[in-house]
Amino acid sequence: MARNRPKKPHLTAGFAETLTGPERPAKEEWPGSVRSPVADHGFTDAADCRWTLVRGPLDPRRAKRLAVSADLMTMGSAYDHEQERRFPALLPEADRPAAWLEIGGRCNVDALPSYLAYEFAGQDGRTLLYVETFC
Incomplete structure (x- = not known):
């Protein structure tokens, strides 16, 4: 003869509410916070020039050449x-x-500290060496 299993107790409304919790307001971002230009595959500078990620992280020898030959270099x-x-x-x-x-x-x-170098191309044809710093 088959036995009937007892039914599982249902969660009470009070317990269910503690699981979901009250709605939390969205965390305000610091107005100066920004994702990395590498993560975004580009950025727009203060002069409204759009820079697009070309390649990277670069080999240190290529980065050294770009430190001399690139039109612009950024750090920080x-x-x-x-x-x-x-x-x-x-x-x-x-x-x-x-x-x-x-x-x-x-x-x-x-x-640490360590650096990774990336090459970006500007919408006007210029080259930029972008150096990302890790502390």
Whole structure:
């Protein structure tokens, strides 16, 4: 003879409410927060020039060549108060050799700080070396 199994108890409304919890308001983002230009495959700079990711992370030898030959080089980020957005900060051409001395030996390594270099192309045909810093 088959036995009837007892029915499973149903969850009470109070317990079910504790599982779902009250609606939480959406977390406000800091106005200067931005995803990485690498993750977005590009960015728009303060001069409204659109830059598109071409390749990367680059081999350190190619990155070194671009540190000299690229039209622009970025390292770090800047904040535009008028447009309320963050974008990669351009390095003056005179500061590139010193920046490469800092980056060169720590490009594509596992130790911190480390750097990864990427090549971007501008909508106007210029080349940009973008250096991402990991601390």
